[in-house]
Amino acid sequence: MSAVTDEQDKSADEPLRVGVLGARGRMGIEVCKAVDAAPDMELVAMVDQGDWLFNASDAGAEVVVDFTTPDAVMDNLHWCIDQGISAVVGTTGFTEARLERMRGWLARKPGVGVVVAPNFGIGAVLMMQFAERAASHFESAEIIEQHHPRKLDAPSGTATHTARLIAAARAAAGQGPAPDATRDEVAGARGCDIDGVRVHSVRATGLVAHQEVLFGATGETLTIRHDSYDRASFMPGVLLAVRKVRTRPGLTVGLDALLD
Amino acid sequence: MSAVTDEQDKSADEPLRVGVLGARGRMGIEVCKAVDAAPDMELVAMVDQGDWLFNASDAGAEVVVDFTTPDAVMDNLHWCIDQGISAVVGTTGFTEARLERMRGWLARKPGVGVVVAPNFGIGAVLMMQFAERAASHFESAEIIEQHHPRKLDAPSGTATHTARLIAAARAAAGQGPAPDATRDEVAGARGCDIDGVRVHSVRATGLVAHQEVLFGATGETLTIRHDSYDRASFMPGVLLAVRKVRTRPGLTVGLDALLD
Amino acid sequence: MSAVTDEQDKSADEPLRVGVLGARGRMGIEVCKAVDAAPDMELVAMVDQGDWLFNASDAGAEVVVDFTTPDAVMDNLHWCIDQGISAVVGTTGFTEARLERMRGWLARKPGVGVVVAPNFGIGAVLMMQFAERAASHFESAEIIEQHHPRKLDAPSGTATHTARLIAAARAAAGQGPAPDATRDEVAGARGCDIDGVRVHSVRATGLVAHQEVLFGATGETLTIRHDSYDRASFMPGVLLAVRKVRTRPGLTVGLDALLD
């Protein structure tokens, strides 16, 4: 965790120097472990509330990962961009205004990249991509999401987002509403309606976080299901972003673009 | 399709002589095919509206299968019982009063059996039995039923019945409500509530008739799923009842008792 | 089923004139029904063994659909291309040599398009596309295909093809073999090995045609499942190809390209 690296001399096989901001938080701890275990990365700085950001630059961090708080993240990113350090950001609370401010900072630092993603689960991101892509080819589409019973909201944010993607793809293809002859419904049986897509939220002890997207056409159904058991499932997405962020100067929103 | 059988002389390997009432209806046609294909049965009479019931007795039917209408079925059964012919009945519309009348007729004919079943799908019946049996061992239970979009009611009758069986088993075991911290719900997301059990109804082109019962306890879930594609799926249950009805004098309601 | 159309005068809303070759075969009958039911198409010719191909051109067919036999299909297509009629082909038995010959014929008829597809099930094609795309992002990938017990081959052609797509995507991404510590195996338990991807073939009465592709990474799995119940499920893919073939001069192999 020392000495500054001279970028020009860096050989291709030298590990990427990574700093973690929010290193003692729930996600930060997982990120530190994942970076430490990655053979092509070196964990050079673990920074949390009360620590100096300069620890990261002094240690020669080339990329920082930020899982901090909406209050702290903009200052952190401003400083990173100024220092020429690229950033991968999982902190929440990004509005379009915040993204716009960041684009301004990045415009003045052409070599620096920032990836902001609301969800680093590669499986979840692929599920949403596939759902969006399949949507226009099927007459019917419904979502069943299943979570542990301590969850406060129904449907989940991921389910709502998926429903909107499907609805938009259907609208773009000129599809009308999915067929549904239900006349006699016990209230709630048909789930909730998100932009015309029915979403069902199951809550049960023993479940973790699961989502099924069901598409139907005459004589066939296509189902895309994602099961997530563990916070560790976000780490491959974080590492992917860390590896790619310096090759994508400017701002990238969402993991999607990095999966191609 | 002729001559009366002398019961006493009947050898064990002689096929069982079966008549079908409602033989030209949707279900009746399937029953005729199934009886005809069964090596241990002989289809001796196909009776429908306008035909004489005596065709069945003249042909020596030992068992009749009735898939007719609520209007016709009581007369048919009265006649069968009088003739000493056992019956397997899939016709709907049975009230407790009707069952009671039939018990009266059967009391005077000790050798005759009648099986009345609302559902001859062995898979569906087992699903309900298993759900009832599992219910008291799990903190959570929800039902997801999935059908073609031409279905008028939601949830399905089978789902409602299953939910009631689960609710009764939970109550008998002194279980309280399943845990559910939902505070922020888009209306309908959590499904409908049948005696405290949440039921979700999915409707999509390409589906036929499916039901999943999900039970959850700490660290595990148990799922019982039934998929039905075809009216033919009821035939094994009908044939099972035909084979067993003469060994069960009196009235039997439901396929359950025959599955043990 | 008569009169030649003057292409130049054709208004945008006039239905597309479609002929079917192999019209009395299992698939041909379904195609005729589907074309007949499509509001933007007119079924102008039904041709089968013993009929003249000229029936199709005389009736002004703009597109023909060919579900015939490997023996007949090349002559049919040569004739169509010569006549300036585009074709959608579901007949099997296409080798690279055959495709090459067809490319030669098409080179001399720049306005004509031919789509040859081994599988017109949109759901199946999307499943394969998604599987290919997900493959490089997950450490593990296995396929479970489930069919009726009358099927002669195991695994299915679709499963084998999917496994190869996954294997190629893994190789291209430099992935090694999926982790598997199995030391003590009852022969066959781990399925068969198709280019390093394990495939499991389930056979049971009551199943039709189903496939599940399972991807796994730390803490999460992504499952893509296709259920097909009916030959009718191929028709949307056939109609899609009929609608698009004239906008894609030359040879198109596979439905994939038409789904974008």
Add this chain to the structure above:
Amino acid sequence: MSAVTDEQDKSADEPLRVGVLGARGRMGIEVCKAVDAAPDMELVAMVDQGDWLFNASDAGAEVVVDFTTPDAVMDNLHWCIDQGISAVVGTTGFTEARLERMRGWLARKPGVGVVVAPNFGIGAVLMMQFAERAASHFESAEIIEQHHPRKLDAPSGTATHTARLIAAARAAAGQGPAPDATRDEVAGARGCDIDGVRVHSVRATGLVAHQEVLFGATGETLTIRHDSYDRASFMPGVLLAVRKVRTRPGLTVGLDALLD
């Protein structure tokens, strides 16, 4: 953790006094936590290698739970039975000879009960019960078990045991082999054969421990699926046995009997 209880005076609401043998092992730790959290139990002794068994009797344990080793368990149980303490045993390595010896000890202590179970997962036990019960009603039955890739054996012990139960139920009902027309098989595609039942073992990162039993008849399938994510899933079964063992004098093998 003191004073001996006078059994006669014990009121119905006093918590059951439970000791744990093997308290510092992986399972033992979970058992201690579960007993401690149960409102109707008191954890009165935690005994491990090097501790005196008398700690349990001195502390007034009415029931002990033994998750120790095959080497230690018989001595532990002999001592418990002598002391009049009932026991719930999850330790492995029980042969018929060992069970027979235990029956001898118990015969001389009529008030004492011992429950020995190879699997305390209520979900898994119910899955096996249901599979056994459904077996004779379906023409086809196959098992798909799915585990993490560090597992050494394929198929799993639970899958093998389930297959044997199904095979025995089929044999008892006089069923022949399930239909299977496979002629052209890539070696292993159809899984392994356990007493005539096909079993498929999937191994993938991200999976924990899952099993699906699929039954098929004409036009329908019935699927029983168990998903287990966590060692904690065994605790409800252990607690159930602790609550019931004193009401079942003598030896009980398997959790099944306690679930009725």
